[in-house]
Amino acid sequence: MLTHNLDNIQYFVISNQSIMARLIFLKLAGLLLVSFFLGSCTDHQSNSSFALSYPDYFPDPIYQSTRNPITKEGFELGRALFHDPILSTDSTISCESCHAQGHAFADHNVALSEGIAGRRGVRNSPAIFNAAWQPHFMWDGGINHIEVMPVAPITNDVEMGETMNNVVKKLNRNQAYKRRFKQVFNVDVIDDQKLLFALAQYMSMLVSATSKYDQVRQNKAIFTDIEQQGYEVFVQKCSSCHKEPLFTDYTFRNTGLPAKPDETGRHHVTLEAEDMHKFRMPSLRNVALTYPYMHDGRFKTLREVLNHYSDNMQDYSNLDPLFKLDNGKLGIPLSENEKTALESFLRTLSDYSFTSNPIFSE
Ligand code: HEC
Ligand code: HEC
Numbered sequence: 356m357l358t359h360n361l362d363n364i365q366y367f368v369i370s371n372q373s374i375m376a377r378l379i380f381l382k383l384a385g386l387l388l389v390s391f392f393l394g395s396c397t398d399h400q401s402n403s404s405f406a407l408s409y410p411d412y413f414p415d416p417i418y419q420s421t422r423n424p425i426t427k428e429g430f431e432l433g434r435a436l437f438h439d440p441i442l443s444t445d446s447t448i449s450c451e452s453c454h455a456q457g458h459a460f461a462d463h464n465v466a467l468s469e470g471i472a473g474r475r476g477v478r479n480s481p482a483i484f485n486a487a488w489q490p491h492f493m494w495d496g497g498i499n500h501i502e503v504m505p506v507a508p509i510t511n512d513v514e515m516g517e518t519m520n521n522v523v524k525k526l527n528r529n530q531a532y533k534r535r536f537k538q539v540f541n542v543d544v545i546d547d548q549k550l551l552f553a554l555a556q557y558m559s560m561l562v563s564a565t566s567k568y569d570q571v572r573q574n575k576a577i578f579t580d581i582e583q584q585g586y587e588v589f590v591q592k593c594s595s596c597h598k599e600p601l602f603t604d605y606t607f608r609n610t611g612l613p614a615k616p617d618e619t620g621r622h623h624v625t626l627e628a629e630d631m632h633k634f635r636m637p638s639l640r641n642v643a644l645t646y647p648y649m650h651d652g653r654f655k656t657l658r659e660v661l662n663h664y665s666d667n668m669q670d671y672s673n674l675d676p677l678f679k680l681d682n683g684k685l686g687i688p689l690s691e692n693e694k695t696a697l698e699s700f701l702r703t704l705s706d707y708s709f710t711s712n713p714i715f716s717e
Contacts (some may be wrong), residue, residue: 402426402539405556407487409564412572412600416487418501418559423552425560429539433557436550438717441525442505443471443515450508450554451717453480457710459641460484460561466652474513477618479652481637482645484563484709490605494634494650497624502555506547519547526550561715563640564600567703572600578703585700588693595677597639602704607633608675611668611685612649620650629673643702644710657698665689 405427407416423429436442440449453468454460460483462468467475478494492498498507508514509522526532526545536545539553570576578586589597598604607621609632621630634650648654654663668678668686678685689697709715 402428405430405560407560407562409562410569410573410600413564414488414601416559417490418487418555420555420559423502423555425556426539428535429553429556430560432535432539433553433555434715434717435535436553437557441529442509442517442522444517444521445471447471448515450505453508453514454483456712456716457644458482459563459644459706459710461641461645464646466647468514470511470514471516474516476511476513477615478650479647482641483558484561484641484706485601485638486561487559488601491635495621495623496607496635501559502551504558505551505554519550523547523550561709563706563709565708566640566706569600569706571703579699581696581699582703583700585693585696585698586703588689588697589700592687592689592693593639593697596636596675602639602642603636605635607635609633609671609673610663611671611674611678612653612663613669615651618651631673632671633673639701640704641706641710643705657701658694661689661694661697665694 403426405425407425409416437450437454440446440452442449448469448471453462453470455463458464462480466479467477468480469475481494486492486501489501490499492501492504493507498504506519509517509519523545526536532545533543536542536549536553540549542549567576567578567582571578596604596606596608607630609620612632614632619631621633621635622628624630642648643657646655646657648657648660654660664687666686668674670685674685678687680686680688
């Protein structure tokens with residue numbers, strides 16, 4: 356009875372810390388299927404629905420929250436959970452510890468974030484916004500759905516070091532949370548699926564689409580000369596990868612960064628040789644606020660990133676073809692003026708209405 360293939364979703368989480376790719380999610384996926392089936396008849400009349408709003412030049416979001424309709428109360432519950440260290444084993448670390456709103460939900464200027472007991476992982480905390488458009492998560496795409504995404508940080512021993520069972524136990528001991536889950540999902544007992552649903556409601560509402568760039572697109576502002584010049588360089592040299600309006604196409608590319616031991620990128624998930632050292636292309640929205648840069652935070656400034664593209668690229672057999680020039684050189688030629696102009700343009704992607712919007716903070 357419970358083998359329905361609901362929306363053809365197959366969830367997976369491939370741990371970023373293990374050497375071997377492993378599927379840890381089969382049990383929970385089973386639970387999710389069961390609960391979807393049971394939950395489909397309930398009607399939450401008392402909650403006010405909440406819709407994703409975005410400009411008309413955005414594509415349709417990928418996350419269709421039909422099983423998990425977003426409501427104001429569900430979003431607020433997700434927001435509370437996102438900011439609550441109760442999700443970590445010793446109640447010291449919340450999601451917000453590594454994903455801070457003022458930095459577009461990236462970490463506060465650190466290359467490798469600090470988890471429980473001062474432990475650090477090997478990758479830079481990505482910004483979180485426009486997640487409803489993301490086909491996969493993590494630098495290697497090891498997670499394929501926003502509704503399972505939080506399992507990785509909660510259970511990772513260098514991040515929150517908890518188990519899903521124990522988190523749910525702690526939440527069930529908390530009367531305020533019990534009341535809120537009852538109101539939002541009409542359940543007497545909180546389970547892992549509802550916890551994940553609430554977090555998905557919050558994260559999918561984090562839409563960043565009110566930067567100066569957006570105002571220019573909507574004819575509400577104009578670029579300065581240097582920003583305009585930077586935009587033109589960007590369109591010519593960067594936007595075939597960092598595609599407007601999301602400023603990424605979410606594909607995996609080898610960008611010629613010198614490799615670190617044990618970090619194989621996308622290969623970790625697919626085990627295909629052609630995926631060695633490929634990483635998921637990040638959005639450049641808010642990029643001036645999300646330093647340091649690249650999957651391991653190796654570059655402190657935008658200028659260092661641009662210097663990498665123009666001068667410091669390392670060759671690989673699967674280096675992206677866009678970086679192999681006709682004259683045999685590697686990278687993207689950029690003059691000093693072009694770099695300065697590009698930086699000015701990239702700063703127009705900072706969305707301060709988003710990073711200071713009180714609706715997203717607890
Ligand atoms: C100790 C720091 C830390 C904590 C705590 C943390 N994260 Fe993260 N988060 C990271 C890092 C590092 C990555 C990238 C990991 C990778 O690519 O392997 C990440 C990735 C993500 C992503 C994927 C972003 C993308 O663009 O691919 C989302 C979404 C996310 N975290 C949400 C959460 C949520 C929800 C919580 C709380 C339940 C949380 N994180 C707690 C550090 C943290
Ligand atoms: C072949 C596709 C491709 C092209 C062309 C490209 N990028 Fe990237 N970019 C990527 C990928 C993939 C990453 C992530 C690399 C990593 O972390 O290992 C990245 C990362 C970045 C980052 C770091 C963002 C962060 O949050 O860490 C910046 C900034 C950036 N690119 C700017 C540019 C600019 C400016 C140009 C044009 C001069 C450009 N890129 C051209 C694919 C590309």
